Structure formats: C-alpha cells, structure tokens
Amino acid sequence: MRFIWLYSDRDAKIQEAVDLLNVGFSLTGISFRLDDIRRYQNAAWFRQIEDESGSELRFEMISMSRTRISGPSTLNVWTLGQSRTIGFAQFPWHYAAAPQTDGVVMQFNVVPGNNDAYRFGKSLIHEVGHWAGLYYTFDGGCDTSGGFVADTPAQVNSTGVFGGCDATDTCPGRPGEDPVGNYMNYSSDVCRDHFTWGQVDRMWAALAT
Structure with a gap:
C-alpha cells in the first residue's frame, strides 16, 4: 500500500x-x-x-x-x-x-x-x-463484542492514556478482560501492541471494498 x-x-x-x-x-x-x-x-x-x-x-x-x-x-x-x-x-x-x-x-x-x-x-x-475499517474496542459497550469484532473482548469505557496496563474488566458478564493492549483502545502506547485476528479479517474485508 x-x-x-x-x-x-x-x-x-x-x-x-x-x-x-x-x-x-x-x-x-x-x-x-x-x-x-x-x-x-x-x-x-x-x-x-x-x-x-x-x-x-x-x-x-x-x-x-x-x-x-x-x-x-x-x-x-x-x-x-x-x-x-x-x-x-x-x-x-x-x-x-x-x-x-x-x-x-x-x-x-x-x-x-x-x-x-x-x-x-x-x-x-x-x-x-x-x-482500514476498525471501530474502537469500546464501541458497543457490554452489549456486544469489542468494536463489533467477535474475538475482541467487550469493554464499556475506553482505557485512558494514564490508566496503566494492568488487566481490568468493565464487562464482567462477558468473556475476557478489557483489551488494554489493543491498538484500537485509548490506552498508553506503552500498552498497545496488537490487533486481534478478527480485526485483521475485518480490515481485509473493508479494504477490499
């Protein structure tokens, strides 16, 4: 590209x-x-x-x-x-x-x-x-998977830039802890280090359009 x-x-x-x-x-x-x-x-x-x-x-x-x-x-x-x-x-x-x-x-x-x-x-x-087609990890809140991607844990509020990298769980009724390390969160750059495979699939599908 x-x-x-x-x-x-x-x-x-x-x-x-x-x-x-x-x-x-x-x-x-x-x-x-x-x-x-x-x-x-x-x-x-x-x-x-x-x-x-x-x-x-x-x-x-x-x-x-x-x-x-x-x-x-x-x-x-x-x-x-x-x-x-x-x-x-x-x-x-x-x-x-x-x-x-x-x-x-x-x-x-x-x-x-x-x-x-x-x-x-x-x-x-x-x-x-x-x-490339991704939403925030906290889009959708606890009502759906994070950013509407199935393998991304749900999150009700963004992780703030000063929130640290420790695991938190703002949607305890859904699988997984908040994706603090996901690039589509608002967490510090110290924390952010990955996309999920579901996000990768979504980007490829969106870019193909």
Missing part, C-alpha cells in the same frame, strides 16, 4: 513513523511504503482544523487545493497543529461517496522520539486501523 505524508518538517521522523506503523501491522499482511513527502504553508489549515467538525476548512485543505493524491490504494496522511484530538480518519466505506477526503489527519508531533512517555507514535497505527 502506498503512503503519502503531507505537511511536516523532518523527513527522518516521518520515516520512523512509517516504520513504526509497519511494526504495528506486521502480522496483518498489510504493509506501507513511504512514496512522497509534501509540504504546504497554510496557517489556517495548521491551526484551525481540529477534528472532523471543521469540515469546510478540511475540505478546502484536502479537496479544493488537491493536496490529496492518487487513488484508493494510497494512504494520505496530513499532519497539523490540532490540540483537541490526536488524529482522525475516514472509514473505507465512505470512499465511494467521498474519495476526495479519504485519509488520516494527525497531530504533527505525535511521532517516535517526541519524548512523550504515553503517546510516542502508535496513534498513527490506531488511526490507520480506523481508515
């Missing part, structure tokens, strides 16, 4: 982020190579796009200015100064209706070597998981 990174400052850091992304996806059969790095100087995009709610400005950045390049097999990543959220992604089933906004938007400094003890680069793995 091709990979285009837009709006950042250090090429080496970008490559480290892609390398870590590939580590996270190493057992899934999905891999990424960095094809291009492009830089755009636009203070409004960098400072004002905070999440999906800034749809008009986001559409201007991605679509009207044509910063997004190539087709559905290419992952575009835009890095911005957003502070309300680390990142967000468009689900693959929205591609047919909105191909111009397909991709991932990330906070520019959440990369390996940023000296953050809790968020040091695995958030890109998490957001690419969304881009």
Whole structure:
C-alpha cells in the first residue's frame, strides 16, 4: 500500500513513523511504503482544523487545493497543529461517496522520539486501523463484542492514556478482560501492541471494498 505524508518538517521522523506503523501491522499482511513527502504553508489549515467538525476548512485543505493524491490504494496522511484530538480518519466505506477526503489527519508531533512517555507514535497505527475499517474496542459497550469484532473482548469505557496496563474488566458478564493492549483502545502506547485476528479479517474485508 502506498503512503503519502503531507505537511511536516523532518523527513527522518516521518520515516520512523512509517516504520513504526509497519511494526504495528506486521502480522496483518498489510504493509506501507513511504512514496512522497509534501509540504504546504497554510496557517489556517495548521491551526484551525481540529477534528472532523471543521469540515469546510478540511475540505478546502484536502479537496479544493488537491493536496490529496492518487487513488484508493494510497494512504494520505496530513499532519497539523490540532490540540483537541490526536488524529482522525475516514472509514473505507465512505470512499465511494467521498474519495476526495479519504485519509488520516494527525497531530504533527505525535511521532517516535517526541519524548512523550504515553503517546510516542502508535496513534498513527490506531488511526490507520480506523481508515482500514476498525471501530474502537469500546464501541458497543457490554452489549456486544469489542468494536463489533467477535474475538475482541467487550469493554464499556475506553482505557485512558494514564490508566496503566494492568488487566481490568468493565464487562464482567462477558468473556475476557478489557483489551488494554489493543491498538484500537485509548490506552498508553506503552500498552498497545496488537490487533486481534478478527480485526485483521475485518480490515481485509473493508479494504477490499
């Protein structure tokens, strides 16, 4: 899968982020190579796009200015100064209706070597998981399996970034403890280290569309 990174400052850091992304996806059969790095100087995009709610400005950045390049097999990543959220992604089933906004938007400094003890680069793995069709592990709460994937334990609330990596069970009436180590949780990067095989199957099925 091709990979285009837009709006950042250090090429080496970008490559480290892609390398870590590939580590996270190493057992899934999905891999990424960095094809291009492009830089755009636009203070409004960098400072004002905070999440999906800034749809008009986001559409201007991605679509009207044509910063997004190539087709559905290419992952575009835009890095911005957003502070309300680390990142967000468009689900693959929205591609047919909105191909111009397909991709991932990330906070520019959440990369390996940023000296953050809790968020040091695995958030890109998490957001690419969304881009490939995964929900949060806590989506669905205790009413269904985690993120609507059969082999992922149910979880009623997210594990917070400062919640530690110890086992907890917020859905004692369902099998398994909270998936603290799952990439689709909100737990610290210290904890997050895997997708379930059911999540892998879901990503392949979603990407095939």
